[in-house]
Amino acid sequence: MKTLKDAKCGDTVTVIRVKGEGQLKRRFMDMGITKGCSIFVRKLAPLGDPIEITVRGYELSLRKADAESIEIQ
């Protein structure tokens, strides 16, 4: 299954589901990363991690390790 970690800069992807549980999962969903929403992968930090994405019209940064729990297509 493809995750957000595998997406490349400039890709626009659709969220299939957010895996995991607890605070991280809830935080992702609270920030608007929910089933079916589209995410634009904007850029990588200068040191290669975290990544910056556009979701629901605003900029969000998250770590690659955490991005792994967001399944996309």
Added chain:
Amino acid sequence: MVIRLALAGNPNCGKTTLFNNLTGASQHTGNWPGVTVEKKEGKLRGNKDVIITDLPGIYSLSPYSPEEVVARDYLIKDRPEIIVNVVDSTNLDRNLYLTTQLLETGIPVVVALNMIDVVEKNGDKIDSKKLSEILGCGVVEISALKKKGMDELISTAINTAKIKQAPVIKEIFSNKTEKFILEISSVLKGKVEDCLLRWYSIKLLENDEKAAEELRLNSQEKSIISETVQRFESEFDDDGESIVTNERYNHIASVVKETSKKAKKEKLNTSDKIDRIVTNRILALPIFACVMIAVYYISISTVGGWMTDWVNDTLFAETLIPGAESWLQSVGAADWLNSFIVNGVINGVGAVLGFLPQMIVLFILLAILEDCGYMARIAFIMDRIFRKFGLSGKSFIPIMIGTGCGVPGIMASCTIEQECDRKITAMTTTFIPCSAKIPIIALIAGALFGGSVWIAVSAYFLGVIAIIMSGIILKKMNRFSGTPAPFVVELPPYHLPGLKTVAFSTGGRAWAFVKKAGTVIFVACALIWFLSSYNWALQPVGIEDSILESIGSAICGIFAPLGWGDWQATVATITGFIAKENVLGTFGTLFGLSEVSDGGEEIWSFVAASFTQLSAYSFLVFNLLCAPCFAAIGAMRRELGNKGCLFAVAYQMVFAYAVALCVYQFGMLFMGGGFTAYTLLAVIALAGIIFFLVRPDKMLKRKKVEVSAT
């Protein structure tokens, strides 16, 4: 009638600006009970019956982060008369997500559509009347920055509060979900107030453990509810929390579609253009370095430094102290009283106020960086390096400022949101040698190492290693191991910093320093002054006959394993707590000299005679790593609270002792000193450090279990 008005909204929605507009100078800052989340309160300008509480900036009322829990507890338990929900109109989707949750609390809500001027400027349109109908609460268009719509907002809020107009309950979820909410409501009916029925029903459907605890249901009710939730989850083939969140956002998407029209969007707005350069893969680090150098240069090297030097050297040393001395003599005050007022009181006050100008300059710069949006980018740029040893990307600033002075360094840690990262940063910042420790380094290097630059280099290296090691050690301790906040951070659009926001932020932080830190600094400095100026018969004497000398003689044995167990070195270390550069002056006095220059050249021969190279280096290590000066301890108290501050000081002392012990004893062993009982002690200390470094992280383990379970 007193109206309690709660301001709620996302971070970066302009809530603080609105709060400053509404309250003016009447605001005061404290902490929410039990947590170190800042609590700001103030009275409405021109109407003292309205008390405004600024809730922490939050994205949701989930039960996880301390900010969210504080806000939620306040709304559910204290039930303010009215919530003013500040919404960033340029980002309706995410902001209305919190709104839907606030409406469920049953408390009257007025939505303030902030930054409406920006929306208009972009050519977008929001139908606020329609929005009000759909949400079931009042909606007022405002611009906090331009002070537009303030009166209308206030009158709407006060009227809504007076007639106790709770929001109209709107069924925002799908029919299926609403059916399950009703099912749970029927179980809870009578257990909770009617106005909270929907709130708790939804929370239980979300598997919210905190809400379930508050309800104290009996086992029969619990089993009915868990059966309902199970049916709910299997019907949607997802967990309750996800279903509710998804449907909330679906509802909002339709609300936004109905009420707002976006003009054709340009591909890149100004903020995007700035960000393209500022967080560019190649340019980001050089730009970051320039910004950091500028902050350091302005706050420590130039403007801030000059002002602090002026307060210390001109205002206090040349004007106030001689002035007070001669005035006291002229009115015929006794010598002891004169000495007490001048050396005890005025010096103590000077120790507090001396740091203030520098601190204000730093706080202004930090507030500008925060308000314009760059601070969030610092976390973005530096995260990769700092998270390795358990710190935030924002920890860079405190440590950098700490090379100049630990006091503003510690205070700069207040920009870190995650509580645990903030505390560890505040505790470790002073490991990096500050400018006041440089004279000690120069003394040891000059007196025993022929002025070798490697001593200074090793001191900075030691500081960095100590920070990394402590980050790893402390992160695993129970008191810091609460689930770390995930790094999922909004990067807000850049905008020009507001003068008022910067001024209020600076003023609040400076005042907090004076209040919290000032008392500790003042009392401790006065106490050490007293101990070093009197003997046990309370007669004024020189430091070599003082109470401090006898204390030093009594406890100096503790430092024997470190290689410098004489009372002079011990007393010098103690006076170093007033200010680290005092170590030199004290050596000077104890060796019978009146003036000692910055490098301490006059006392080199004395120091060289009473230390070996190894014991001098161990002395240096201890003095670099042990608890900082009282001013910095005071600053730590401000950031960590009383208990946390004591823990920090104890940790620093033990850590410094262990490292200096290892340095000296292994050095002795290496030079053929033989294996003694002290060497064994050093082996134990080393084993202890290694144990704390490599022991498994309980939280991490738990997290891994959770992940593998899903």
